Amino acid sequence: NAGVTQTPKFQVLKTGQSMTLQCAQDMNHEYMSWYRQDPGMGLRLIHYSVGAGITDQGEVPNGYNVSRSTTEDFPLRLLSAAPSQTSVYFCASSAGTSGANEQFFGPGTRLTVL
Amino acid sequence: AQSVTQPDIHITVSEGASLELRCNYSYGATPYLFWYVQSPGQGLQLLLKYFSGDTLVQGIKGFEAEFKRSQSSFNLRKPSVHWSDAAEYFCAADGGSQGNLIFGKGTKLSVKP
Numbered sequence: 396n397a398g399v400t401q402t403p404k405f406q407v408l409k410t411g412q413s414m415t416l417q418c419a420q421d422m423n424h425e426y427m428s429w430y431r432q433d434p435g436m437g438l439r440l441i442h443y444s445v446g447a448g449i450t451d452q453g454e455v456p457n458g459y460n461v462s463r464s465t466t467e468d469f470p471l472r473l474l475s476a477a478p479s480q481t482s483v484y485f486c487a488s489s490a491g492t493s494g495a496n497e498q499f500f501g502p503g504t505r506l507t508v509l
Numbered sequence: 510a511q512s513v514t515q516p517d518i519h520i521t522v523s524e525g526a527s528l529e530l531r532c533n534y535s536y537g538a539t540p541y542l543f544w545y546v547q548s549p550g551q552g553l554q555l556l557l558k559y560f561s562g563d564t565l566v567q568g569i570k571g572f573e574a575e576f577k578r579s580q581s582s583f584n585l586r587k588p589s590v591h592w593s594d595a596a597e598y599f600c601a602a603d604g605g606s607q608g609n610l611i612f613g614k615g616t617k618l619s620v621k622p
Contacts, residue, residue, distance in 0.1 A: 428609065435518070437599060437612040438553075453609065485552060487610075494541035494603025495560055498610060500553040 397421050399501035401486050407507045408476040416471040416504050418486030426489045426496070427469040431455065431482040432503075438485065444469055445492050476508045511536050513602050515613035522590050523621045530585040530616050532600030541603035542583040543610070544574055548596045556598075559583060570594070595620045 402417045420427065428443035430453075440453030444463040458480060460472040469488075473480060484504045489496040512535045522528055534540060541560050545553040557568025564576040574585045583600060600613040 430612075435614055437614040438601075438610075439612075440609050443609060497555055497558070500545075502552045 399486055399488050399499050401484075401501035401504050403504060404502065405505050407509065408473070409509050410477060412473075412476050414473050414476065416473075416484055416486075416506070418469045418471065418501060419467050420469075420486075420488040420499070421467065422488060422490070422499070423466060424488035424490050424499075425466065426492050426498075427463065428453070428487050428498075429459070429461065429469070429471045430485045430487065431480075432485060433482050441471065441484075473506075478508045480506065481508045482506060511540075511602070511611055513600050513611050513613040515598075515600055515616050517616045518614070519617045519619070521619040521621060524592050525589050528585075528587045528590045528594070528618070530598050530600075530618070532583045532585065532613060533581050534583065534600075534602050535581065536602065539576075539578060542574075542576065543601045543603075544568065544572070544583075544585050545599045545601060546570075546596050547599065547615075553599065556585070590618075590620055592620045592622065594618060 399420045425446045429441040430438040432438045439455050442461040444450045450461050486501040487498045489498040514533045516531050543558045544556040547553050556572050557566050559566050559576045567573050572587050576583050597615045597617045599615045601610045
């Protein structure tokens, strides 16, 4: 099992550009989520999904879009990149929505917006 | 609002010394609690978790944590720190809604030789 994979590992964008951060998991997990990590802020939830076709907003959803067409994939789209979106992005998955389920994290995507 | 607080931003300990990282939570009820470790440039790895029962939980890499309901705390401990323990440590709690985690801001651990 590869677990949770994320691509790319690094990305540099110019303000206004759009891009998609990819996340995939091979554990047949229903629950997937995206967090951003900023210095001194810990991890903050952007969007999450409790199953294919179902998504919802987290704490900091503005400027991001998600969809969940398959169980395996949960891409994060930046519609028009802004310098405030410079961050490290982590994707996570777990077997269900109960807090008892361990969440598995991907290795992260480091994004810089100029 | 639900929250997780890690009071210490940065801690430095000598190799071989004991370690305690503090975590406090603010919830209406006792949440599921977790400690994660993040090595530089890496993702998050689960160290241990508390759901219920015994208040002292054992984790990987020789870490343990003690849950204290009266203090709303879930502090992480290790009897003897190794240089490889240098990393950032995050305390987290189940947000209670759809499986989301609420993270503390993290404590960076440096280890002196």
